[in-house]
Amino acid sequence: MTQAEFGVLVGVSQQAVSEFVKAAALGPSAAAGDMLVAYCERLREMAAGRLGESGGLDLVQERAALARSQRIGQDQKNAVASGEFAPVGLLADVLGMAGGSVVERFEQLEAALRKACPDLPDEAKITIATVIAAARNEWIRTTAKLVTTRLDALLADAGDDPLEDDSEEDAD
Numbered sequence: 001m002t003q004a005e006f007g008v009l010v011g012v013s014q015q016a017v018s019e020f021v022k023a024a025a026l027g028p029s030a031a032a033g034d035m036l037v038a039y040c041e042r043l044r045e046m047a048a049g050r051l052g053e054s055g056g057l058d059l060v061q062e063r064a065a066l067a068r069s070q071r072i073g074q075d076q077k078n079a080v081a082s083g084e085f086a087p088v089g090l091l092a093d094v095l096g097m098a099g100g101s102v103v104e105r106f107e108q109l110e111a112a113l114r115k116a117c118p119d120l121p122d123e124a125k126i127t128i129a130t131v132i133a134a135a136r137n138e139w140i141r142t143t144a145k146l147v148t149t150r151l152d153a154l155l156a157d158a159g160d161d162p163l164e165d166d167s168e169e170d171a172d
Helices: 003-010 014-023 032-048 059-081 088-116 122-158 166-170
Strands: none
Touching (some): 003 014, 014 032, 088 122
């Protein structure tokens, strides 16, 4: 039986039969019965979503990936709604503005001290300025360290294998 005849028998084009024969690794002189059995097996695998990458999308994996993406999206929406989540850019902007306003207040302190305590010795002013500078630098260092630690933790969580431990959740 030729590929064109087989195509007429199963209702597909000769080109589709040719591609099927290549994919199924059937020889050009395969018997009609062997071709029919292989074609039916291929249809069953396609219908069950087990055909895999060689024959197109793996339906089961695609559905699992979609379900996981939807779950992550909903988790993020819930976290935003409950105030537990904000975009990194927004957090960086807020920390920058907060840091800027603290630095402004610290810079105004020297002039305020001169005005409020004109008799304050220079040594006391230097001590106050040193303590404030150390506090400001420690605040900046600690904030940067916390941001780095939290971002590393978030990236590590995001880098987990998406198929790990999802079998229990997908079974629900």
